[in-house]
Amino acid sequence: MDKVIRGEVPSGSGYGYGDSDYGDGDGYGGSKEYWSACIRFFAKQWNEIQRTRLVALQSGGATIAYWCSDKNGRACNGGTNSPVAVGIVEKSCGPLGLCNRGTLHATLIPPNWVGNRWWIVALIGEVVGDGEKYGALEREIIGECN
């Protein structure tokens, strides 16, 4: 017997939880607070140079977030780029604006985006965002999520 401590069991497809009795389902992809907290988990898998770089970028005011690529490290949510790797800094001429071609993007809810590979990135300089999705004209690849 399930012990419901508080509230009501969510039900109904279309509410985001799938069928309450049988069937599959999905959550929204979490929250930006959760995925921000997970950056620490992923950084533990990196080498010392990467962890030091993460701290330096955070201290410098960069926005730390996720970017999802295809299996080759290329953009797969719109846009084009050369395959990325740890340490690469991408720069764009703009214009700066969310969903604009010419803006480099990142997110704090990576499950909501397509991609075989997830990367932790730093958006450097002026950053625009809506709380879930961010854009800048400079993006540094700090490490991969493994």
Added chain:
Amino acid sequence: MLKSNSKERPVLVTTAHKGVFFGYARQTDGDPIKLRAARNCIYWPSENKGFLGLASIGPVPGARVGPAADIELRDITCVVECSSEAVAAWERAPWTK
């Protein structure tokens, strides 16, 4: 009704933002709820037999689960206590994109 007390227990929590999380909580009343070693369930297959299966048997193969992180959850809609079987399944579930 179960008492909310300071003893840590494994729970499944849902939010108004459609988040589904497993984790360990000392307090389950109030808002926010603090969860230790929280795991976000991104997807669960039909073999889970629905949302409550995540609390009774835990994530089955094919489920997509995020890594563990300590977080505070707001806008709580439901808290369900997890069985020992579910806890074991959550603990051994690898994180999956």
